[in-house]
Amino acid sequence: MRLDSTEIKTVRTLVDSIIGKGSMVRVFGSRLNDSIRGGDLDLLVESEAPVDALSRASLKMDLEAKLDLPLDIIFLEKGKKRSAFQELAYSRSGLL
Amino acid sequence: MIPSDPAELERQHLADILEAMRRCAFFSHRLSSAIPHPLTGNLLESLCNDFDLSDKLAAFNERFSKLQDSTAAAMRHAALLSGEKTTTFLEVLVFFEKVGVVKSTRDWQRIRALRNMAAHDYSIDYADIALHFNGLKDVLPELLGVSVRMINYCDTKLFIAPKKVFFESDWQHIVNTFRS
Numbered sequence: 001m002r003l004d005s006t007e008i009k010t011v012r013t014l015v016d017s018i019i020g021k022g023s024m025v026r027v028f029g030s031r032l033n034d035s036i037r038g039g040d041l042d043l044l045v046e047s048e049a050p051v052d053a054l055s056r057a058s059l060k061m062d063l064e065a066k067l068d069l070p071l072d073i074i075f076l077e078k079g080k081k082r083s084a085f086q087e088l089a090y091s092r093s094g095l096l
Numbered sequence: 097m098i099p100s101d102p103a104e105l106e107r108q109h110l111a112d113i114l115e116a117m118r119r120c121a122f123f124s125h126r127l128s129s130a131i132p133h134p135l136t137g138n139l140l141e142s143l144c145n146d147f148d149l150s151d152k153l154a155a156f157n158e159r160f161s162k163l164q165d166s167t168a169a170a171m172r173h174a175a176l177l178s179g180e181k182t183t184t185f186l187e188v189l190v191f192f193e194k195v196g197v198v199k200s201t202r203d204w205q206r207i208r209a210l211r212n213m214a215a216h217d218y219s220i221d222y223a224d225i226a227l228h229f230n231g232l233k234d235v236l237p238e239l240l241g242v243s244v245r246m247i248n249y250c251d252t253k254l255f256i257a258p259k260k261v262f263f264e265s266d267w268q269h270i271v272n273t274f275r276s
Contacts, residue, residue: 053214
């Protein structure tokens with residue numbers, strides 16, 4: 001996984017503060033491939049409860065600002081049925 | 097007649113943008129009032145074939161986006177005409193935060209992120225769609241406030257007003273409700 005310990009800590013801290021402690025964070029997409037360089041960061045964030053739209057926007061904005069990376073986030077809710085796309089992303093992800 | 101003076105063209109262009117802003121503010125406000133709040137996934141699912149609601153939601157999304165785009169464009173041009181040296185939009189935002197048009201640079205950027213996330217999303221999850229529209233409705237007063245203060249700034253500091261006067265009574269209602 002092409003994220004250093006500082007970047008991982010930044011992601012974890014912001015997810016905890018904006019979405020809530022106990023949320024699970026996974027990485028999918030190009031950042032899991034150690035043989036290539038660059039690329040945006042794709043995250044899956046699974047929360048206990050629904051996350052309102054403004055909190056989702058805050059997390060994306062703050063992460064992009066802190067990491068200086070373009071970023072996409074898929075939000076999942078524990079226990080809620082996933083779409084085909086969410087399932088695909090989940091199956092190709094790694095725990096942060 | 098179109099003047100050849102670039103400064104006058106800039107002023108006319110800003111007047112055009114302010115008019116577009118006002119139209120978007122008027123329609124966003126009207127559409128927002130016509131959409132049930134808060135929306136829920138269950139309600140949207142039960143009304144998934146409701147053409148009228150679907151049309152209103154699509155129009156609200158569009159007008160909200162255009163309101164933010166046109167307000168941002170107005171800020172860029174107004175900063176230029178105010179003699180501000182700005183190279184990035186963040187500098188433009190900081191200037192308008194300083195003069196009280198934008199209450200918080202961060203809040204503006206957050207609204208931008210909210211709108212952008214929906215523009216790139218293809219969700220068919222009704223609960224997610226409801227969350228998105230509830231979010232837009234929650235922040236619309238803030239965006240309308242910026243628009244009202246922006247038009248006031250252009251009027252009082254640059255002596256530039258929206259080109260044509262439409263929806264005057266509706267606009268006064270928006271001004272009275274959202275200016276502070």
